[in-house]
Amino acid sequence: MPIAQNLSNALVLASTYILMAVGLTMVYGVLKILHIAHAAVYTIGAFIGLLMFGWIGNFWLALVAAMLASGVVGVLIYRATYFYMLDAPRIVPLIASIGLFVMLTDLLQKDFLMGPYQKAFPAGGAGMPRIRTEYFSITPKQMLVLVVAIVLITILYLVQTRTRLGLSWQAAAMDRDMAAAVGVNLNQVVALNFFIGSALAGAGGVLVGVYNNSVFATMGDLVSYKAFIIIVLGGMGSVPGVIVASVVLAIIENFLVASVGYVLPRDAIAFLVLILMLMFRPHGLLGRE
Amino acid sequence: MTALQVEHVSKSFGGLQALDDVSLQTEGEILGLIGPNGAGKTTLFNIISGFLSPTRGRVTYNGHSLQRRRPHQIVRLGIARTFQIVKPFSDLTVLENVLSGVGMPVYPRPQALVRRYRTPVSLKQAREVLAQTGLEAWADTLAANLPIGLQRRLEIARALATAPSFLLLDEPAAGLTAQEAEELAALIRSLHEQDIDMIVIEHNMAFAMNLCERIVVLAQGRIIADGPPAVIQQDERVINAYLGQEESDADHQ
Amino acid sequence: MSGYIISIAVFVGIWVSLALSLNILVGYAGQVSLGHAAFFGIGAYTSAVLTVRYEQSFWVGILAAILVTGIVGAFLGLPSLRVRHDFLVLATMGINFVVVAIFKYVDFFGGAMGLVNLPAPALLGLSFRGGPAYLTLVWIYAGLTLLVSWYLSQTWAGLALNTVRIDEEAAEAVGVSVPRFKIYAFVISAALAGGAGSLYAHFIGSVFPDTFAFVESIAILSMVIVGGVGTLRGPIFGAVLLKSAPEFLRFAQDYRFTLYGALLVLMMLFQPMGLLGKESWLWNLARRRFRRAPSSALAPEEVS
Numbered sequence: 001m002p003i004a005q006n007l008s009n010a011l012v013l014a015s016t017y018i019l020m021a022v023g024l025t026m027v028y029g030v031l032k033i034l035h036i037a038h039a040a041v042y043t044i045g046a047f048i049g050l051l052m053f054g055w056i057g058n059f060w061l062a063l064v065a066a067m068l069a070s071g072v073v074g075v076l077i078y079r080a081t082y083f084y085m086l087d088a089p090r091i092v093p094l095i096a097s098i099g100l101f102v103m104l105t106d107l108l109q110k111d112f113l114m115g116p117y118q119k120a121f122p123a124g125g126a127g128m129p130r131i132r133t134e135y136f137s138i139t140p141k142q143m144l145v146l147v148v149a150i151v152l153i154t155i156l157y158l159v160q161t162r163t164r165l166g167l168s169w170q171a172a173a174m175d176r177d178m179a180a181a182v183g184v185n186l187n188q189v190v191a192l193n194f195f196i197g198s199a200l201a202g203a204g205g206v207l208v209g210v211y212n213n214s215v216f217a218t219m220g221d222l223v224s225y226k227a228f229i230i231i232v233l234g235g236m237g238s239v240p241g242v243i244v245a246s247v248v249l250a251i252i253e254n255f256l257v258a259s260v261g262y263v264l265p266r267d268a269i270a271f272l273v274l275i276l277m278l279m280f281r282p283h284g285l286l287g288r289e
Numbered sequence: 290m291t292a293l294q295v296e297h298v299s300k301s302f303g304g305l306q307a308l309d310d311v312s313l314q315t316e317g318e319i320l321g322l323i324g325p326n327g328a329g330k331t332t333l334f335n336i337i338s339g340f341l342s343p344t345r346g347r348v349t350y351n352g353h354s355l356q357r358r359r360p361h362q363i364v365r366l367g368i369a370r371t372f373q374i375v376k377p378f379s380d381l382t383v384l385e386n387v388l389s390g391v392g393m394p395v396y397p398r399p400q401a402l403v404r405r406y407r408t409p410v411s412l413k414q415a416r417e418v419l420a421q422t423g424l425e426a427w428a429d430t431l432a433a434n435l436p437i438g439l440q441r442r443l444e445i446a447r448a449l450a451t452a453p454s455f456l457l458l459d460e461p462a463a464g465l466t467a468q469e470a471e472e473l474a475a476l477i478r479s480l481h482e483q484d485i486d487m488i489v490i491e492h493n494m495a496f497a498m499n500l501c502e503r504i505v506v507l508a509q510g511r512i513i514a515d516g517p518p519a520v521i522q523q524d525e526r527v528i529n530a531y532l533g534q535e536e537s538d539a540d541h542q
Numbered sequence: 543m544s545g546y547i548i549s550i551a552v553f554v555g556i557w558v559s560l561a562l563s564l565n566i567l568v569g570y571a572g573q574v575s576l577g578h579a580a581f582f583g584i585g586a587y588t589s590a591v592l593t594v595r596y597e598q599s600f601w602v603g604i605l606a607a608i609l610v611t612g613i614v615g616a617f618l619g620l621p622s623l624r625v626r627h628d629f630l631v632l633a634t635m636g637i638n639f640v641v642v643a644i645f646k647y648v649d650f651f652g653g654a655m656g657l658v659n660l661p662a663p664a665l666l667g668l669s670f671r672g673g674p675a676y677l678t679l680v681w682i683y684a685g686l687t688l689l690v691s692w693y694l695s696q697t698w699a700g701l702a703l704n705t706v707r708i709d710e711e712a713a714e715a716v717g718v719s720v721p722r723f724k725i726y727a728f729v730i731s732a733a734l735a736g737g738a739g740s741l742y743a744h745f746i747g748s749v750f751p752d753t754f755a756f757v758e759s760i761a762i763l764s765m766v767i768v769g770g771v772g773t774l775r776g777p778i779f780g781a782v783l784l785k786s787a788p789e790f791l792r793f794a795q796d797y798r799f800t801l802y803g804a805l806l807v808l809m810m811l812f813q814p815m816g817l818l819g820k821e822s823w824l825w826n827l828a829r830r831r832f833r834r835a836p837s838s839a840l841a842p843e844e845v846s
Contacts, residue, residue, distance in 0.1 A: 034631070093810070098631075098760060099764075103799070105799070225639070268640050272640060278624070278632065278633050279624045279625060339714075361717045378705050379708060388701065393705075407696070
């Protein structure tokens with residue numbers, strides 16, 4: 001496969017990673033919680049997107065509904081659990097998060113929700129054009145992922161840099177107590193943080209569901225593991241870091257893993273990378289102590 | 290006679306120079322280490338006790354280089370320390386806190402896995418330390434439940450339990466009442482009479498001047514004065530260093 | 543006793559050993575691990591490979607399982623020297639994933655089909671296959687795990703692990719070699735889990751990679767946390783409760799992981815030290831009940 005084609009495939013993959021990892025890194029930035037249950041939010045997003053798509057038949061409405069619903073789920077998770085654990089040792093919310101993740105994934109597999117099998121998400125490319133050049137081609141589905149991801153990330157960027165809310169975030173991420181002291185309404189900021197991060201993850205779930213034409217209860221697991229690799233690579237809590245790290249990981253996967261993938265499954269390799277990263281570059285590729 | 294030698298030690302964190310070519314030598318004394326906030330006092334302690342390694346320079350104790358030695362190995366050479374922000378083993382009792390100091394330097398090897406820690410010998414040693422530091426009455430109290438003054442004393446007791454020949458005390462009098470500080474000074478003097486040398490970081494000037502035979506002043510990572518308390522009190526650079534700090538403190542408020 | 547009850551009791555005994563062994567790591571040393579099923583699996587596979595591929599006896603298998611898992615534990619504990627707290631949890635999760643992937647993709651370990659036809663233990667020509675004999679063996683092992691856990695808490699190493707759990711810097715300042723004791727904790731914890739793995743493998747008669755996946759690590763961690771981390775009674779109680787409930791309650795069977803997950807969340811919200819942990823309301827209540835009668839004799843102790 002030509003390099004340009006590989007690169008464009010990698011960018012599509014990277015877009016889905018970014019949508020997943022941005023929420024994780026935002027939560028980590030402000031609360032220092034490894035929000036493992038985020039994987040379930042991603043799956044719930046895909047599930048609701050599929051339901052709504054089946055119901056109204058319009059992909060864009062389904063996407064918006066899925067994002068809103070995921071956002072609400074994210075806020076509920078925060079208010080029902082982490083909210084009460086902010087002063088506890090960090091291991092307490094982490095264990096709660098693992099519990100939530102296991103519980104939600106198990107529930108989603110039950111027949112009255114998603115059931116144990118894969119479901120198709122036949123939204124096609126939602127009317128996106130196909131691009132074909134001499135060096136690479138982008139399918140409508142890939143186009144859809146790229147466009148939605150770029151639009152959402154641009155909006156997030158504008159919110160973070162141009163609005164009061166964004167400034168409050170940055171203040172809260174730097175020092176929670178200090179931000180509270182200068183009048184930032186922490187509860188509101190953190191809740192919005194969860195809402196936006198979860199909505200983005202929900203969008204990621206919908207896009208991946210459409211792209212693979214498949215939605216299933218454990219679809220969030222691997223992506224979330226990779227999202228952890230990404231937020232560690234990206235230097236914990238940094239949104240630009242996440243974007244760079246997502247692209248790096250996607251490129252590595254596309255170009256390199258294919259050549260060593262026969263030794264161990266590629267996901268096991270990703271995990272080995274994570275362990276080594278945690279041991280030797282805990283502050284990310286670019287970060288320093 | 291024991292001797293601690295700090296030779297041309299520098300330490301920088303990123304672009305920040307915390308210590309800049311610091312040299313000092315102690316011999317059989319209570320050395321006071323004073324200086325404004327951020328002068329590098331605790332950094333120096335962290336380097337001596339092995340929690341940080343210097344960017345340049347070296348530390349030796351009784352002829353042993355402390356370079357590349359980990360904190361627990363330095364404890365075994367006889368240098369024990371306390372922390373400015375006390376770090377009691379909060380859900381262990383006071384007695385167990387002290388027992389940890391009694392046993393850990395002695396049982397570093399796999400035999401720690403088979404030797405029980407409550408033995409007549411270890412308990413006797415721990416109780417002696419408790420008696421010496423006036424904590425006997427609290428032996429079975431959880432360290433977390435001690436008032437702060439007693440937690441400071443426990444910090445010293447735990448260090449003392451490691452049978453050190455050299456103590457690094459990081460602001461032992463912080464947060465103590467006048468009477469508690471008095472008792473602490475008496476304790477420190479009695480330890481010195483048992484041939485334990487020390488460096489005491491102190492913010493409370495009167496306390497330091499009263500206790501120490503010699504005072505070293507650090508400011509912005511450099512030693513700016515070194516001598517007996519009476520001389521230090523007159524030193525113009527010291528006065529300036531402190532005045533400067535008070536001004537900047539006032540700015541912050 | 544019916545075979546069904548016996549097999550439940552065997553499983554409970556094995557999981558009591560697993561919970562107690564994880565407790566050494568989490569409760570004593572403060573190293574939260576989500577990879578305990580990996581050690582369980584390494585023990586099971588060591589024993590399975592030795593007995594099936596090399597025709598050794600069960601006894602060789604279980605001893606080797608304990609030994610090999612202990613040694614592997616020393617290596618898999620290495621990340622704990624550099625990675626702390628929540629990131630250690632991530633790293634151990636990864637280790638679990640990688641270990642299962644190796645079982646699954648390396649033909650020597652039987653791949654996804656696992657290894658089958660493991661022999662039953664035999665002693666002086668008597669087979670322990672099923673029945674009360676195997677049950678006794680399992681509970682002797684659980685008792686041994688309890689004994690090791692208790693004795694460890696009485697040793698200098700036990701005290702050292704406590705100091706490491708509470709404050710690593712302060713531990714170093716009193717002369718504890720933090721890395722050394724963390725590795726000790728990993729080795730002991732892993733070795734005990736390895737033995738439990740061997741007992742499990744020979745009871746079932748086969749091993750499959752997915753038995754030892756990440757979710758099983760969560761199940762074991764739930765037992766320790768629900769019962770009361772750091773105590774001896776807690777993990778035993780947690781394992782008995784959570785391992786037997788799915789056998790008796792239809793709901794708990796169908797919603798096993800919903801239950802484990804929800805319990806973890808609820809415990810973290812309301813009783814992070816566990817139902818029978820230090821200062822938990824249930825434990826305090828029980829203590830008060832049983833102490834009321836001879837209260838005069840015990841009063842001074844209660845004051846302190």
